[in-house]
Amino acid sequence: MHVPRFWREIPNRYTLVGTRCGHCNKVFFPPRAICPRCRRVGQLEPFRLSGRGRIHSFTTVYSGPRDFKDQLPYVLAIVELEEGPRVMAQVTDCNGEEVKIGDEVEMVFRRIKEEGEEGIIHYGFKARLVRKAGAGGS
Amino acid sequence: MEVGIVGYGAYIPRYRLRVEEIARMWGADPQQTKRSFGVEEKAVAGPDEDTVTISVEAAKNALRRGGVDPSLVGAVYVGSESHPYAVKPTATIVAEAVGATPEMTAADFEFACKAGTAGIQACMGMVEAGMIKYGMAIGADTAQSSPGDPLEYAAAAGGAAFLVGKLDREAVASIEATYSYTTDTPDFWRREMRPYPRHGGRFTGRPGYFKHTLSAAQGLMRKLGLTPRDFDHAVFHQPNGRFPVEVASELGFSMSQIRAGLLSPKIGNTYSGAAMLGLAAILDGAKEGERILAVSYGSGAGSDAFSLIVREGIERKRDLAPKVSDYLEDKVYIDYATYCKFTRKLVR
Amino acid sequence: MRKVAVVGGGQTKFGELWDTSFRQMIIEAGTRALEDAGISGEEIDAMYVGNMSSGQFIQQEHIASLIADHSGLAPVPCTRVEAACASGGLALREAMVAVASGIHDVVVAAGIEKMTDVITEVGQEALATVSDQEWEAFVGATFPSFFALMARRHMHEFGTTEEQMALVAVKNHHNACLNAYAQHHVELTVERVLQSPLVSSPLKMLECASLTDGAACLVLVPLEEARKYTDTPVEIAGSGQASDTIALADRESLVGLRATREAARKAYRMARIEPKQVDVAEVHDSTTISELMALEDLGFCRKGEGGKITEEGLTAIDGTLPVNPSGGLEGRGHPIGATGIAQALEIVLQLRGEAGKRQVRKAEVGLTHNVGGSGGTAVVHLFRRR
Numbered sequence: 001m002h003v004p005r006f007w008r009e010i011p012n013r014y015t016l017v018g019t020r021c022g023h024c025n026k027v028f029f030p031p032r033a034i035c036p037r038c039r040r041v042g043q044l045e046p047f048r049l050s051g052r053g054r055i056h057s058f059t060t061v062y063s064g065p066r067d068f069k070d071q072l073p074y075v076l077a078i079v080e081l082e083e084g085p086r087v088m089a090q091v092t093d094c095n096g097e098e099v100k101i102g103d104e105v106e107m108v109f110r111r112i113k114e115e116g117e118e119g120i121i122h123y124g125f126k127a128r129l130v131r132k133a134g135a136g137g138s
Numbered sequence: 139m140e141v142g143i144v145g146y147g148a149y150i151p152r153y154r155l156r157v158e159e160i161a162r163m164w165g166a167d168p169q170q171t172k173r174s175f176g177v178e179e180k181a182v183a184g185p186d187e188d189t190v191t192i193s194v195e196a197a198k199n200a201l202r203r204g205g206v207d208p209s210l211v212g213a214v215y216v217g218s219e220s221h222p223y224a225v226k227p228t229a230t231i232v233a234e235a236v237g238a239t240p241e242m243t244a245a246d247f248e249f250a251c252k253a254g255t256a257g258i259q260a261c262m263g264m265v266e267a268g269m270i271k272y273g274m275a276i277g278a279d280t281a282q283s284s285p286g287d288p289l290e291y292a293a294a295a296g297g298a299a300f301l302v303g304k305l306d307r308e309a310v311a312s313i314e315a316t317y318s319y320t321t322d323t324p325d326f327w328r329r330e331m332r333p334y335p336r337h338g339g340r341f342t343g344r345p346g347y348f349k350h351t352l353s354a355a356q357g358l359m360r361k362l363g364l365t366p367r368d369f370d371h372a373v374f375h376q377p378n379g380r381f382p383v384e385v386a387s388e389l390g391f392s393m394s395q396i397r398a399g400l401l402s403p404k405i406g407n408t409y410s411g412a413a414m415l416g417l418a419a420i421l422d423g424a425k426e427g428e429r430i431l432a433v434s435y436g437s438g439a440g441s442d443a444f445s446l447i448v449r450e451g452i453e454r455k456r457d458l459a460p461k462v463s464d465y466l467e468d469k470v471y472i473d474y475a476t477y478c479k480f481t482r483k484l485v486r
Numbered sequence: 487m488r489k490v491a492v493v494g495g496g497q498t499k500f501g502e503l504w505d506t507s508f509r510q511m512i513i514e515a516g517t518r519a520l521e522d523a524g525i526s527g528e529e530i531d532a533m534y535v536g537n538m539s540s541g542q543f544i545q546q547e548h549i550a551s552l553i554a555d556h557s558g559l560a561p562v563p564c565t566r567v568e569a570a571c572a573s574g575g576l577a578l579r580e581a582m583v584a585v586a587s588g589i590h591d592v593v594v595a596a597g598i599e600k601m602t603d604v605i606t607e608v609g610q611e612a613l614a615t616v617s618d619q620e621w622e623a624f625v626g627a628t629f630p631s632f633f634a635l636m637a638r639r640h641m642h643e644f645g646t647t648e649e650q651m652a653l654v655a656v657k658n659h660h661n662a663c664l665n666a667y668a669q670h671h672v673e674l675t676v677e678r679v680l681q682s683p684l685v686s687s688p689l690k691m692l693e694c695a696s697l698t699d700g701a702a703c704l705v706l707v708p709l710e711e712a713r714k715y716t717d718t719p720v721e722i723a724g725s726g727q728a729s730d731t732i733a734l735a736d737r738e739s740l741v742g743l744r745a746t747r748e749a750a751r752k753a754y755r756m757a758r759i760e761p762k763q764v765d766v767a768e769v770h771d772s773t774t775i776s777e778l779m780a781l782e783d784l785g786f787c788r789k790g791e792g793g794k795i796t797e798e799g800l801t802a803i804d805g806t807l808p809v810n811p812s813g814g815l816e817g818r819g820h821p822i823g824a825t826g827i828a829q830a831l832e833i834v835l836q837l838r839g840e841a842g843k844r845q846v847r848k849a850e851v852g853l854t855h856n857v858g859g860s861g862g863t864a865v866v867h868l869f870r871r872r
Contacts, residue, residue, distance in 0.1 A: 059634035
């Protein structure tokens with residue numbers, strides 16, 4: 001992903017800025033420019049999500065693209081965010097055996113990949129399991 | 139001085155490498171190595187972590203405690219010697235990720251292990267001068283060490299962030315005074331385009347760490363007319379588990395005064411994060427009115443000493459973000475091969 | 487609207503065709519189709535070619551021109567159609583629409599993908615571009631990972647087991663052994679499938695379609711003209727196509743494909759055929775779970791029962807509803823753009839009674855089901871022997 005394409009969406013990728021339809025209040029993340037329900041009546045405005053959610057489904061990826069080779073195996077999940085939308089995200093700092101459907105997660109800021117050793121680093125969000133109180137940082 | 143710490147945050151990656159495991163690689167005696175470094179294990183960044191992500195975690199924790207709208211943060215300074223880019227600031231990424239941009243200033247600082255405390259001083263000056271309302275100073279590193287170099291036993295990853303603002307009821311601590319001691323002492327360095335630092339071996343001790351740390355601490359106490367007895371806690375830069383203990387003893391501090399901030403035995407040397415993480419650990423357990431001495435050290439060389447007095451804000455704020463002890467407990471041990479994978483030491 | 491029939495078809499061998507180039511493949515499939523239909527090139531009015539990604543696989547765009555040119559058919563109009571793995575099914579639909587509308591009489595529907603001229607990683611990365619690049623591939627989603635996420639959810643909601651999924655691979659590989667054109671000629675056991683390396687848990691290597699080269703062509707004419715070409719015309723009785731969100735995470739549900747249900751509803755209605763009337767089906771088994779969900783979404787069983795009816799053997803060649811007698815995407819191979827056409831060719835052969843060792847009994851009505859990406863596009867066709 002070349003620089004402008006990544007840069008354009010930095011607010012969305014770094015701070016989970018999605019959109020909300022002012023007409024039906026539905027929240028979209030990743031952001032949409034048109035509310036599929038209200039279409040032209042809809043009024044989409046930027047909306048920042050909390051980053052809290054639950055695991056809706058997950059898989060451990062053992063064979064991945066070259067950009068992710070150093071991270072194999074990695075856990076990939078569909079996270080249902082508390083504001084409603086679901087989003088694809090890696091689950092960091094865990095192995096697949098620790099994850100269950102329904103587990104609570106929070107989005108954290110991590111390196112996603114980089115454009116080789118000389119290119120830019122793509123930062124973004126990953127999910128992290130919210131571990132039991134006291135087993136902290138999470 | 140009318141400035142204080144309005145929020146602080148720590149972050150330590152989950153992964154730990156035991157000193158025994160490193161000793162095993164190089165045929166060193168594990169128990170002897172642990173004793174001579176005073177370090178049992180060190181914190182290692184995950185494969186998707188770096189100084190930027192560690193800084194963001196710490197800064198978010200500081201903002202949680204600060205209860206401050208990120209857009210009011212007028213300056214973000216990140217001190218590190220492991221900035222992911224040689225050219226392109228860590229601080230802009232961090233500022234964007236915590237929501238402080240765009241009406242603010244940002245820069246990366248480099249002064250070996252004391253670049254983070256240099257950031258605190260910069261923020262203090264700007265806040266006191268009325269240039270900014272709040273300033274965020276971060277010290278974070280994913281410390282590099284050449285495989286087999288003695289540095290490898292301690293070079294670790296972690297960071298802490300301090301939100302500096304005008305002294306008011308929200309402050310967790312006031313900064314009573316700061317004092318720095320700086321000379322040109324080439325005890326440790328890394329040349330451009332080189333992946334790992336070099337150092338002067340035992341020369342890093344007396345002429346480097348001890349001379350500057352002792353001088354800064356003594357200078358600050360002299361300036362304030364205080365003695366070690368006036369402090370409830372002290373924290374010194376901790377390149378290993380032994381140096382800070384020795385420096386404390388030479389200055390006349392007891393073990394009980396430095397215990398809360400002494401983290402290197404459990405996480406190693408987090409470089410720019412080290413003294414600041416120690417200070418965060420002290421604040422996690424401090425009571426209103428207690429006085430803290432914090433002294434950083436950066437090779438090259440210099441020390442920044444601070445005297446802080448804990449304020450009432452601490453009681454309301456310390457539980458608003460994970461404590462250092464939470465990060466110490468939440469750990470996963472890795473082996474040397476995984477360490478090499480995580481720290482990109484594999485050659486393809 | 488005119489009724490449309492298939493009067494001929496042909497394909498290349500599916501597999502790793504190291505000796506054969508993109509252009510040779512399309513010529514080979516096309517020549518066989520024309521021979522089968524008994525027509526010559528001059529009679530062709532138009533061509534529609536399904537191809538997902540010649541740009542990524544052979545760095546060649548504008549393949550419509552290339553194909554018309556190298557088939558010796560220029561200036562016959564040729565159009566490339568793309569909807570990821572549903573490209574072939576869509577090419578068939580576009581060809582059908584062209585004949586039905588009366589604008590063209592003799593139309594070729596083709597599909598082709600040359601996937602082995604790049605290293606495996608590049609092939610897999612190309613496949614991942616069927617997903618949302620900004621929000622899925624960006625975070626490391628791979629093609630099998632989409633179906634793994636659906637499988638996990640299906641297991642969670644309905645108790646579908648890894649053994650039930652493995653049975654799909656066993657059945658389809660068995661069927662492929664009866665198909666000379668199939669990529670894989672190897673009998674599997676459930677145990678062997680379960681012991682194959684994990685690709686994206688819970689899916690294993692032998693549950694996922696592999697990278698395949700292949701091309702397939704069909705010749706379409708108005709049904710009323712069909713007997714001029716063949717004694718065994720097969721009518722395209724129904725056609726339905728539907729779209730859904732490109733990102734899997736945005737779907738209402740992960741345990742089925744809304745696009746499949748919608749496309750099937752339209753196709754059944756157009757053909758006035760009920761699911762229970764279908765005698766043989768070629769469904770999009772890009773992975774084992776894909777087939778189980780297809781059985782449910784196409785109305786062959788209730789939601790959640792795909793595993794059960796597979797276990798009961800209903801979908802075997804000698805079952806009450808033979809599914810993927812050709813070997814499916816898993817056994818026959820999945821040259822992306824060619825798959826939709828190859829599925830239709832299999833149904834044509836089955837309805838003509840020319841499927842040899844894998845011939846199903848009393849095949850009057852057949853169905854094809856072709857899915858693009860993780861379900862952003864689906865196309866369903868119904869065929870009837872005439």
